[in-house]
Amino acid sequence: MIRIGAELTGDVDVACDVCVIGSGAGGGVLAAGLVARGLSVVILEEGGHHTSRDFRKADEAFSFSMLYQDRGTRATEDLAITLLQGRSVGGGTTVNWTTCFRTPERILEHWRRHHGSTLTAESLRPHFEAVEERLGIARWDAVPQNANNDALARGAAALGWTWERTRRNVRACANSGYCGFGCPFDAKQGMLLTTLADAVAGGADLYADTRAERIVVEGDRVVRVEARVLERERTRATGVSVVVRPRVVALCGGAVNSPALLLRSGITDGPVGRRTMLHPVVGMSGRYDEPVQGWSGAPQSVTVHDFVDRGPDRVGFFLEAAPVHPMLAGVSLPVVGADQAEAMGQLGFSSSLIAICVDGLVPGDEGGVVTVKGDGRPSVAYPFRPELVEAFASAHEVLAAAHLAAGAREVLSLHPVPVRLTSERDLPRLREAAYGGLRHGVFSAHQMGGCTFGPDPATSVVDLDLRHHRVPNLFVVDGSVLPTGLGVNPSETIYGLAHLAIDAVASTT
Amino acid sequence: MRPTRRQLLLGGVGATALVGLGAAGLQLRPGVIRAPRRPLLALDPVAFSVIAAVADRVCPAVDGLPSAWELEVPERVDELMSRMEPGQATDVGRALLLLESPLVSVLFGGPPTPFTRLDGARQDAVLASWRDGRALRRTVWRAATQLVKGTYWSHPSTWQHIGYARPAWATP
Ligand SMILES: Cc1cc2nc3c(=O)[nH]c(=O)nc-3n(C[C@H](O)[C@H](O)[C@H](O)COP(=O)(O)OP(=O)(O)OC[C@H]3O[C@@H](n4cnc5c(N)ncnc54)[C@H](O)[C@@H]3O)c2cc1C
Numbered sequence: 001m002i003r004i005g006a007e008l009t010g011d012v013d014v015a016c017d018v019c020v021i022g023s024g025a026g027g028g029v030l031a032a033g034l035v036a037r038g039l040s041v042v043i044l045e046e047g048g049h050h051t052s053r054d055f056r057k058a059d060e061a062f063s064f065s066m067l068y069q070d071r072g073t074r075a076t077e078d079l080a081i082t083l084l085q086g087r088s089v090g091g092g093t094t095v096n097w098t099t100c101f102r103t104p105e106r107i108l109e110h111w112r113r114h115h116g117s118t119l120t121a122e123s124l125r126p127h128f129e130a131v132e133e134r135l136g137i138a139r140w141d142a143v144p145q146n147a148n149n150d151a152l153a154r155g156a157a158a159l160g161w162t163w164e165r166t167r168r169n170v171r172a173c174a175n176s177g178y179c180g181f182g183c184p185f186d187a188k189q190g191m192l193l194t195t196l197a198d199a200v201a202g203g204a205d206l207y208a209d210t211r212a213e214r215i216v217v218e219g220d221r222v223v224r225v226e227a228r229v230l231e232r233e234r235t236r237a238t239g240v241s242v243v244v245r246p247r248v249v250a251l252c253g254g255a256v257n258s259p260a261l262l263l264r265s266g267i268t269d270g271p272v273g274r275r276t277m278l279h280p281v282v283g284m285s286g287r288y289d290e291p292v293q294g295w296s297g298a299p300q301s302v303t304v305h306d307f308v309d310r311g312p313d314r315v316g317f318f319l320e321a322a323p324v325h326p327m328l329a330g331v332s333l334p335v336v337g338a339d340q341a342e343a344m345g346q347l348g349f350s351s352s353l354i355a356i357c358v359d360g361l362v363p364g365d366e367g368g369v370v371t372v373k374g375d376g377r378p379s380v381a382y383p384f385r386p387e388l389v390e391a392f393a394s395a396h397e398v399l400a401a402a403h404l405a406a407g408a409r410e411v412l413s414l415h416p417v418p419v420r421l422t423s424e425r426d427l428p429r430l431r432e433a434a435y436g437g438l439r440h441g442v443f444s445a446h447q448m449g450g451c452t453f454g455p456d457p458a459t460s461v462v463d464l465d466l467r468h469h470r471v472p473n474l475f476v477v478d479g480s481v482l483p484t485g486l487g488v489n490p491s492e493t494i495y496g497l498a499h500l501a502i503d504a505v506a507s508t509t
Numbered sequence: 510m511r512p513t514r515r516q517l518l519l520g521g522v523g524a525t526a527l528v529g530l531g532a533a534g535l536q537l538r539p540g541v542i543r544a545p546r547r548p549l550l551a552l553d554p555v556a557f558s559v560i561a562a563v564a565d566r567v568c569p570a571v572d573g574l575p576s577a578w579e580l581e582v583p584e585r586v587d588e589l590m591s592r593m594e595p596g597q598a599t600d601v602g603r604a605l606l607l608l609e610s611p612l613v614s615v616l617f618g619g620p621p622t623p624f625t626r627l628d629g630a631r632q633d634a635v636l637a638s639w640r641d642g643r644a645l646r647r648t649v650w651r652a653a654t655q656l657v658k659g660t661y662w663s664h665p666s667t668w669q670h671i672g673y674a675r676p677a678w679a680t681p
Pocket residue numbers: 021022023024025026027044045046047084085086087088089090091092093095096097098099100101180210211212213252253254255257258261300445446447477478479480488489490491492494
């Protein structure tokens with residue numbers, strides 16, 4: 001049963017086999033698997049329960065305010081990186097752009113070599129197959145890519161790069177382009193419609209608008225989770241408390257929030273909050289003669305991976321398109337006044353291509369750090385290492401080249417005073433621009449790490465079964481366990497790991 | 510004293526001192542207070558007035574677009590802030606206080622005048638200097654401008670300019 005905050009008028013105190021904190025990619029898959037084993041499961045989700053009825057408003061301000069962390073304003077502490085991160089029943093999977101990849105072999109190998117992992121493509125295969133089946137993950141060629149993605153395909157083809165159609169977790173996608181608002185057509189196979197529906201149908205209780213404030217450990221065991229019900233419209237406690245007394249806790253709050261909850265709870269063993277990876281994103285806008293209307297049509301249907309491995313000492317990046325509706329565009333374009341009005345007037349003729357940088361792989365790259373403020377809010381500090389700054393500069397040249405090869409009449413960077421290019425001859429000008437934090441727009445929709453897995457308690461928070469090193473009935477099952485960026489969009493890796501974790505969690509009850 | 514953004518934002522001694530300096534500066538030389546058209550929910554009158562002044566400059570009525578004031582952007586920013594964690598609204602209020610304070614302005618080489626008392630051209634110059642200044646000022650510039658821009662462009666009255674429309678299947 002799903003219980004929403006407005007219906008919770010009296011304090012709740014429940015016992016169960018497993019308390020799952022967070023209902024996103026990790027929490028959804030895990031909860032469904034546990035319920036299928038006959039276990040009693042309570043899911044706590046701090047965001048609200050919204051459905052396609054709400055998403056049909058097609059209201060960007062509503063969606064960001066209701067479905068994203070910090071009402072859509074989450075950022076690193078210095079505001080250098082905008083962090084898009086989900087916060088509702090279904091977590092990031094309710095608003096994500098549906099691009100799916102299995103974890104690349106290169107990354108699995110890196111983890112085996114540097115992070116003590118034993119994961120292989122073969123050991124993960126049955127888990128990926130299971131989630132692909134349930135979530136309808138398949139290569140998506142139902143209709144041609146939209147003009148925004150086609151710019152990437154054309155540019156890549158002209159430059160001799162390899163481009164591919166993406167795999168997506170959709171069924172009967174209406175190609176609307178509103179994935180980031182929540183799917184209005186129930187086509188996106190996020191957790192809301194799939195695993196959470198399965199879990200609730202199987203008897204799980206899901207408390208929406210309910211934030212876990214503290215995981216209470218006595219001795220070396222979690223004895224309860226203390227949660228507070230929040231007003232949905234305003235992020236304030238209603239005064240109603242929910243206490244869950246489980247045999248096992250699975251923390252699935254996602255990167256940033258999961259390490260923050262451990263820190264708030266005093267479970268500070270190991271490098272909690274460290275190795276927070278963001279897959280930092282830079283973008284360039286290309287203006288075309290023909291309409292692009294990048295807000296219409298499946299957001300990401302083309303991907304280019306030619307630059308993802310630029311050698312062991314350089315940060316790689318991969319290329320995709322970004323669907324920019326007006327609000328996100330307005331925030332992303334750093335210009336103001338008349339320049340902004342001009343740029344927004346061109347939005348319908350602009351393609352937004354992005355380069356997603358793969359952090360955590362070059363030697364010494366420890367990513368960012370999550371801490372908690374006095375009032376318990378998480379804070380993310382993320383340094384801009386020279387290798388990342390170099391990747392930003394290179395990525396700008398690559399993105400500009402792609403736009404120009406695709407026929408853009410003008411290409412603009414996201415600097416406050418944009419670098420403008422009209423031909424390949426202008427490309428060297430990009431080298432003269434400044435790159436790094438607060439120099440131009442930087443975004444992240446892929447937060448990872450902060451509770452990394454590994455065999456050594458000194459360098460990881462959970463073991464290879466995703467069990468906390470010191471507290472055996474506490475697991476972390478979400479993107480926060482990933483020790484590096486992935487070089488692909490992360491959701492399927494998280495689904496797969498959560499599916500893999502079902503056995504270990506179930507056998508601990 | 511050249512405070513770093515870390516000191517400001519992580520609530521260090523430097524932050525307290527700088528915010529204290531900002532507040533003191535405003536006592537000596539208060540800014541212009543703009544009257545909101547509905548009761549404020551999260552911002553204080555000073556922060557509201559700074560947001561309103563920033564919005565005038567960042568989203569002016571050009572190219573047939575409505576002004577931010579016409580679209581009640583300052584009130585809508587206040588409403589958005591009221592939905593956030595209380596601490597987040599406090600952080601934003603601090604950032605706006607710094608932008609407004611004449612003492613902080615002087616500290617950073619700007620005019621000894623509250624931001625809201627400057628004419629439009631000088632406000633533009635101050636905003637540009639914060640945008641291009643050292644990290645702390647860029648952070649404040651982002652805090653002030655991004656809230657305004659997001660709120661402005663999410664308003665349907667701006668969409669004709671973009672060629673954007675609510676899809677036919679959308680329900681109110
Ligand atoms: C706009 C956007 C587009 C994206 N596009 C793609 C894409 O195309 N492909 C892809 O692979 N990935 C994409 N991602 C990323 C992907 O969705 C995430 O990596 C993934 O959802 C993370 O899974 P998770 O389980 O770690 O956390 P989440 O899915 O974020 O779930 C965590 C949940 O826990 C809740 N929570 C946190 N703390 C608490 C607490 N204390 N108490 C109760 N509940 C709590 C949160 O509210 C949230 O709902 C996108 C993300 C965004 C925001």
